[in-house]
Amino acid sequence: MYPEQIDFPFLRLLFECRVSGPLIYFTSRRGETLKGLISREMKKLFPCSPNLKCDNCSMLEDPADCEYVRFFRFDLSRNPFTYVIVPPMNPRSVYHENDKFSFEVRLIGECASFEYLVKYLAPAIEQGGLLSGIGTWYKEKHFGRFNLSSIYAWQNQAWETIFQEDSGFLLESFYPESFQKQCFSNVAEYSKIRFYTPFCLKRNKKILSEPTIEDILYFSLMRLRSIYNDNALKITDEIYQSIGQCKTTTCQCERTGSKKDTNYFIGEINFENLPQKLVPLLKLGSLSHIGKGTTQGYGGFFIVQQ
Numbered sequence: 001m002y003p004e005q006i007d008f009p010f011l012r013l014l015f016e017c018r019v020s021g022p023l024i025y026f027t028s029r030r031g032e033t034l035k036g037l038i039s040r041e042m043k044k045l046f047p048c049s050p051n052l053k054c055d056n057c058s059m060l061e062d063p064a065d066c067e068y069v070r071f072f073r074f075d076l077s078r079n080p081f082t083y084v085i086v087p088p089m090n091p092r093s094v095y096h097e098n099d100k101f102s103f104e105v106r107l108i109g110e111c112a113s114f115e116y117l118v119k120y121l122a123p124a125i126e127q128g129g130l131l132s133g134i135g136t137w138y139k140e141k142h143f144g145r146f147n148l149s150s151i152y153a154w155q156n157q158a159w160e161t162i163f164q165e166d167s168g169f170l171l172e173s174f175y176p177e178s179f180q181k182q183c184f185s186n187v188a189e190y191s192k193i194r195f196y197t198p199f200c201l202k203r204n205k206k207i208l209s210e211p212t213i214e215d216i217l218y219f220s221l222m223r224l225r226s227i228y229n230d231n232a233l234k235i236t237d238e239i240y241q242s243i244g245q246c247k248t249t250t251c252q253c254e255r256t257g258s259k260k261d262t263n264y265f266i267g268e269i270n271f272e273n274l275p276q277k278l279v280p281l282l283k284l285g286s287l288s289h290i291g292k293g294t295t296q297g298y299g300g301f302f303i304v305q306q
Contacts, residue, residue: 001236002235004184006183007179009175009177010179011112011153011154011176011177012104012106012154013117013152013154014151015105015148017102017125017148017149018147019095019098019100019101019146020097020146021133021141022143023097023143023144024101024133024143025144026092026095026135027093029259030088030103030135031086031197031296031297031298033134034085035295035296037124037132040132041128042071042072045119047059054069054076064079071083071111079110082110082226083106083108084288084297085103087103107176109228114174118169126147129145129146129147130147147165148165150164150165154177155177179283182283183283183284187276188306189306190274191304191306193271195267195300199265199266199290199301200263200265200299203215209253209263210251211253213243213246213247213248213274214243214246216282216285217278217281217282219285219291219299223285224284227284235281247271249271249272251269252269253266253269279303286300286303
C-alpha cells in the first residue's frame with residue numbers, strides 16, 4: 001500500500017458535561033474511568049443481562065459478532081472496532097456542581113457512524129451520568145453525577161453542535177470525515193512529535209523510554225493494520241525504507257506513571273528530513289493514538305510543523 005492510498009471514515013465527537021451532583025473527583029486515570037462508565041452503561045442497552053459475561057453468552061451463537069463485544073471485548077472479537085477516548089485534558093481533579101468538563105471520542109473505520117452515536121454512545125453517557133456517575137466515591141451520596149449538556153462533531157475543520165440537552169439531536173444524520181481528505185488538505189514540513197497523553201510503546205518485548213521517529217512510524221503502521229483489520233498490511237518497501245532518511249535529533253521523555261508493571265512516559269521527539277510520503281502514516285498515528293491503552297486515551301501526540 002502507498003501512503004496516499006490510506007483512507008477510512010472517522011468521527012471526532014466532543015461530549016460536554018455539566019456536574020449535577022455535589023462533586024466529581026477524577027483520578028489521573030480518567031480515561032479508564034470514562035471507558036468503564038461507557039462500557040458498563042452500554043451493556044444495559046443490549047438484550048442480555050448486564051451481569052452475563054460475554055464469554056458465556058446465551059443470546060448469540062457466536063458472541064464475536066456482537067457489537068458490544070466489538071467495542072469492549074477485543075479478546076473475543078474477530079473484527080474489533082477501532083476507537084479512542086480522549087479524556088479531559090484539564091489537569092483539574094475536582095469539579096463541583098454546575099462545573100463543566102469535556103472529553104472526546106473518536107470513532108475510526110467501520111464504527112464511524114451517526115447510528116452508533118445515537119444508538120449506543122450518547123445513551124450510555126447520558127444515562128451513566130444521571131444514574132451511576134463517575135470518579136472516586138461515585139457510589140456514595142450521588143457524587144459523580146452529571147448531565148450530558150452538548151455534543152459537538154468535527155465537521156469541515158470546525159466543531160459543530162449536533163446535540164443540546166434541552167433540544168436533543170439537532171440533525172437527523174451526518175457523514176463522517178474522510179482521512180485522506182483531511183490528511184492531504186495541508187502539506188507542511190514537520191520536525192517534532194509532542195505527546196499530550198502518556199504513552200507505552202513495547203517493541204521486541206522491550207518498553208521504549210526514548211522512542212525514535214522510526215518507532216513512531218512503526219506503531220502508526222500497527223494502528224493502520226487494526227483499522228483495516230489486516231495484520232499483513234504494509235507500506236510498500238521502497239517507501240517504508242525511506243524512514244532511514246529521517247533522523248531523530250533529540251528525545252526528551254520522562255516516566256509519568258506505571259500500571260500493572262507497565263511504565264508510561266510523556267515528552268517530545270525532535271527529528272529532521274521526514275519524507276513527505278511518510279506524513280500520512282504519522283497523521284494516522286496522531287489521530288488514532290499508538291501503543292498500549294489507546295482506547296483509554298494513551299499514546300496521543302501532535303505533529304508540530306517546523
